[in-house]
Amino acid sequence: MSTEKATCKEVMNHICDNLGEDLDSPRCVAIKSHLDSCDSCKKYFTSVETTIQFYKKYNVEVDDNTHKRLLDFLGLED
């Protein structure tokens, strides 16, 4: 099985899992068939993935002052 097919299966599994359906249920087969040929759904799926990536990559670092204030607050100074 190619990597691409394994990834698709994982995706389908995920979608169908959330729908409460088996991978080979008529509904999941119909969804897979639709996804294969529908640009709008592909774009929608990509935009949901991108949304998650945006929030994953938006991070803040603990700077030295914040770290010191935390240890002071807890009475655990170095």
Add this chain to the structure above:
Amino acid sequence: MSEELLIQKAQNGDRAALAQLVKNYEQTVYNFSFKICRNKEKAEHTMQETFLSMVKNIEQFSGKSKLSTWLYTVVSNNCLMLARSQKKHEYSSIDDEDNLISEDNIADWKITPDQISENIELKNILDDAIQNLPADYRVVFLLRDVEGLSTEETGKITELSIPAVKSRLHRARAFLRNELNKKLSYEY
């Protein structure tokens, strides 16, 4: 030194071990707090209260669940309490499934996640979008999708059933995707 040993030492009053546990998790807790609060001052306050709770209660920590799960639970509860006390804020409704997933305006976005660090306007858009998401949905989205916890762990932390976690996650993703689509399809 393993986390298990650090916890044992901390439970026996070893302050250096306690400080090391704080150090090991401060970045995770601060980042998660910020992602919920979208405000550095509130995130710092939440982080301090979370670790204070850890320091006070470390002796009762049984080790049945991971320390990280326990810390996520404290941050989530702080966030939900704060949100309930701030009822002034009107959250968007995300109950209407038909409006959540619309076939209109399915367009490519002209900006990628790699551009986040240098783009303040994009950060503001992300902050605004997630602040309009009700807190109980926000927590599920952040735990499951952003922090990468399993559905089961997310359910345990939020005290929700697995179907409820999945339903909230689905709605939160769709809501945020729509909010970003409004801005990123046209303004950039």
